Amino acid sequence: MEEILIISNYYPPEKGAAANRIEQLALKLHQNDYTVSVICPLGNYPKGELFPEYKGKFSVTENRDNITVNRLWIYPSISKNLVVRIVSVLSFSLSLFFYLLFKKTPKKVVVQSPPLLLSFISVLVLSLKNKKVILNVSDLWPLAAIELNALKKDSLSHKFSLLLERYIYKRATLILGQSNEILAHVRSLFPNKNCLLYRNFPDHKVSRMELHTDESQPIRIFYAGLLGIAQGVYELCQNIDLKELDIEFHIFGDGAEKNQIEAFVSSQHENKIFFHGMLERKKLHERLRSLDIALVPLKTRIYGSVPSKIFEYGSLGFPILYFGGGEGENIVDENHLGWVASVGNYSDLNEKLKAISELGKSALDAKKNTVFSQSQEVFDLDKQMKSLIERDVF
Structure with missing residues (x-):
């Protein structure tokens, strides 16, 4: 079977749409005869602290539903302190950088974006190693950060983020976007970039509606x-x-x-x-x-x-x-x-x-x-x- 790697900042047992989305992609690729592996941080989201099974570990390799999951060290935090958050992001970024640099990786790699720094590091190393980089863009950063007032327009951080964003779009082999607006944005920067729509559809395996409507309740x-x-x-x-x-x-x-x-x-x-x-x-x-x-x-x-x-x-x-x-x-x-x-x-x-x-x-x-x-x-x-x-x- 053909091998493929997925790099993501989130993966179950972490909760939330991002973790579910990446797991669904991994499982569906496996069902279509790919040998799938995942690189992600040690489980910590959304509380910003390592889950009990990962405490005291530097890295963990485990099998979840026939997916090989390589979890790398992170200093987890959801602190509002900017310095602490930067340290947290850099910790996994460094783990990921050295892993990709020295470990053997498949020819095809799916890179989840955002976070921008992690996708930048992944695209940088993988493009140097001549891998096929499939960039899966679920949100437009730094644009979304500006709209959420998490980043000040034209600040140094904003300008640096724009450089990272343009680099990953330019160097990716092709781009999957979760919305037509994402695809339009990428094409506005790189008109000839191969971009395709990839919606985050679920796979509930439900053939009939199983909801119950209670007439006696509000x-x-x-x-x-x-x-x-x-x-x-x-x-x-x-x-x-x-x-x-x-x-x-x-x-x-x-x-x-x-x-x-x-x-x-x-x-x-x-x-x-x-x-x-x-x-x-x-x-x-x-x-x-x-x-x-x-x-x-x-x-x-x-x-x-x-x-x-x-x-x-x-x-x-x-x-x-x-x-x-x-x-x-x-x-x-x-x-x-x-x-x-x-x-x-x-x-x-x-x-x-x-x-x-x-x-x-x-x-x-x-x-x-x-x-x-x-x-x-x-x-x-x-x-x-x-x-x-x-x-x-x-």
Whole structure:
């Protein structure tokens, strides 16, 4: 079987969309007769501390579902202190640099971007070794960092990041983009670059809808995922108005805003927002079966970003309440997956919630069936992977 390597900053048992996305790619390549290996840091995300099984280790090689996973040393941190964060990024960057420089690697390598520094180091070493570099771009950095106010425009850090970004696009053999906006951005810099769309479709292996609509319960909307700055779930909790509505809001996840959300939920009197913490993916899906609508928010419109939760929960049959702007709005609208509220406009979001509350459970159940059927037809990972393999991407 042909060998292929994937380099990523995240991989299970770490949680979140990034880890799930890379694992899905690895498993699907394996199913298509590739021998797949992964290089990633020792497990630490999202808490920013090593998982118990990796503490005291410098590196670990393990087998997960026939994927060889090489975990390298990292000084983990989610500190807000810039110096500490730089040390954390540099620690894995150095581990990765020496690994790629001195270890034998396959001829074909998938490099996940962002983070920019890790993708830069990977592309630099691999291009010197004449490897086929397949750059998988899920977000546009530093552009997204500017939009999230995590980076100041025209600062030294911004200019340095732009140099890294242009280098990896130029030196990559070809580029896979998670959105059409990503592809348009890359082509604006390098018009002749070979770019292909690769959506983050799930592979639930569900042939029939397994959701349960409980007529005796309020409509239950949920958010499940990273509780970070980009998602803005804490601000959302402060601004949604559920007082007169037959709606509950359930939150699952972990991240920087966790403590604020927990404190807010504890202080509320009407008890219509519930926080459940982080659950393992299979247990989460089991808990979600009796809920009704997936809320997919972004704090601000981020050019190039398409939240994978649209595909993840649409494919399970959940109607989507989308509150993130950009290309995601088009996907929800064009595929009749649910409702779109203008990003950052809480008046519009509360109007959509009012309309949902008046919908009724029988209409909601029919909506679930429609979303499930449409998602099964359009969000087909096997078809997408087959098409890319036929085009000699991998």
